[in-house]
Amino acid sequence: MEARDIAALVEARAAEYDALARTIWERPEPAYEEAASAALHRERLAARGFRVAECPEMANSFIAERGSGKPVVALMGEYDALPGMSQACGAVREPLVAGGAGHACGHNLLGVGSLAAAEALADAAEASGLAGTVRYYGCPAEEALGRIPLVKAGRFDDVDAALTWHPADVNTPHRYATNANLALAFRFRGRASHAALAPSAGRSALDAVQLMNLGLEFLREHLEPGVLLHYVITDGGRKANIVPETAATSLYVRAPRASGVRAAYARVLKVARGAALMTETAFEAEASHGKCDFIPNEAIHGAMARAMAAIALPSHTAEEKAFARALAATVDRRDRGASLAMIGAPESLLRAPIHEAVGDYGRGFRVGGSLDTGDVSYVAPTGQMNAATWPLGVGAHTWQACAASGSSQGAKAMRWAASVLAATGYALLSDPALLAAARTEHRRARRPYRSTMDL
Ligand SMILES: [Zn+2]
Structure with missing residues (x-):
């Protein structure tokens, strides 16, 4: 199956995914309280033929699987919101609930995007008669403990390749390391x-x-x-x-x-x-x-970059561009380059309101922050990507990011990310040489896993 055929599987259900992401955006739940958001993901996956099991290690975490045996390709989603970041879908600061939580890190999109990728990948693998398991990990509390208890419990030990993404202001494989x-x-x-x-x-x-x-x-x-x-x-x-x-x-x-x-x-x-x-x-x-720090897997990121090039980027209406421009204008000009500079993306991108190209940034860079994907990358070859759910120059954990995460720009970028992840997963399931290259690279880069919490 070609990458664009896999993208068509996602687009065929666009309205369902957009509605799910919007519902979660409207009912933001902070870390450790994502019961309703996790349930929405579980119910949807069960209805699409996934075997769903909750994980006792952490409240609101679960695993959903389709297919069987090796290889195991994992897709990771998150759904927690940030306290105090409530914000309407508009270009002025306006909390929906004073002091309430809001999806200022776009995890309403992250969870549903990875879910859409898992569904499309499972459908594509079945249609092509490919062996293997497609597994979705529902990962709560990214802003706190995140995936760590699941990794420590060995729940990623049989994973051959793990894939995820994060909402951002640019489209790029996540080639950069984290602290x-x-x-x-x-x-x-x-x-x-x-x-x-x-x-x-x-x-x-x-x-x-x-x-x-x-x-x-x-x-x-x-x-x-x-x-x-x-x-x-x-x-x-x-x-x-x-x-x-x-x-x-x-x-x-x-x-x-x-x-x-x-x-x-x-x-x-x-x-x-x-x-x-x-x-x-x-x-x-x-x-x-x-x-733990994130160890980027070059083999997987290469496959991701090829999928990004093969799948058409979303196009935006004049209205969407105007909204993006208005939102970006509320960020101090000197701060707008910050999210780009830290991964080596050129500041000239800021001339446009929305990143409408595929970039390939961050090789050899390390950002100051940390990701719970880091622990996963110690135990399995792991690839991550960013998609432009937010206007250029808008950073995570801001009210502007919360506003954009409830917008149609956010939904379109979410579906594009889902298509790229599904196509990358398909390449890993259907090309034994690619999977072997990812594994060999992981073995070479491997550092024995020990959580930084185990002092
Ligand atoms: Zn986040």
């Missing part, structure tokens, strides 16, 4: 006393937090290149006339590789111990989530 990270909370405990009547009786937990953060500032210079530290004080005491008994700081450690996160953490721990020693306080460190 590994670890999110930590340090809670200090001292002794309360009256800050004026008995300061000598107090042992300030806030002093410990401040000394720890100051220590991190000195440590920063002497860490390996590329290691990032960022923190906020989440508990600084209640009242200035009470020596704080408890205080807490929340810290992210990021490094180009998972092993680098562990090495940096060992030194961060010494800083915390020093702060506790100086202030005669005690502390506990807790890892809330952590991700």
